[in-house]
Amino acid sequence: MKIPFLGGRPEEPAVRDPEGLAELLSECELLRSHAVRAGVRLDDSAESLEALDQMVPNWRGDEETLLRLGNDAGLYLGTVIVHTVPGAAWDLRADGQPVIRLDSGREFDVVEAGQEWAAGGVPELSQLYAEVAEE
Secondary structure (H helix, E strand, C coil), X not given: CCCHHHCCCCCCCCCCCHHHHHHHHCCCHHHHHHHHHHCCCCCCCXXXXXXXXXXXXXXXXXXXXXXXXXXXXXXXXXXXXXXXXXXXXXXXXCCCCEEEECCCCCEECHHHHHHHHHHHCCCCHHHHHHHHHHC
C-alpha cells in the first residue's frame, strides 16, 4: 500500500537496457542529415569518422546547430566505438551523461569530445577513435 504521507517502499533501481540505450544514442539525426548533404556515408565505421573530419564546418556560425551537432558527433563517435572496439559499452554517469566505458574501466566522455570537434575541429573524431581503439 502506497500512502504518500507515510512514505512508500523504496523504488526498485532502474533496469538498464544496454541495447535500447545503444539504439537511442545512435540516432544522431542532425549529424546524419549534415553528412548526407555532404555526401558522407555514416556506416558506423572508423572510415566514416575520417570522412566526417573532412566535412566543411558550415555549422559554426549557428550556436544552436553547433551545440546539437557536437552532441550528435559525440554520440556517433561512441556508436562507432561500441560497434568496433571489443569490450566497449555505453554507460550513464550519475549525472545522466552518456559515456563509453572500456573493459579496463576507463571512461570516455564522447559527448564532450564531439562538442570540441564541432566547435574547432580538434581533436579529430578519427584521432579520438584511434586512441580508444588502442586501449
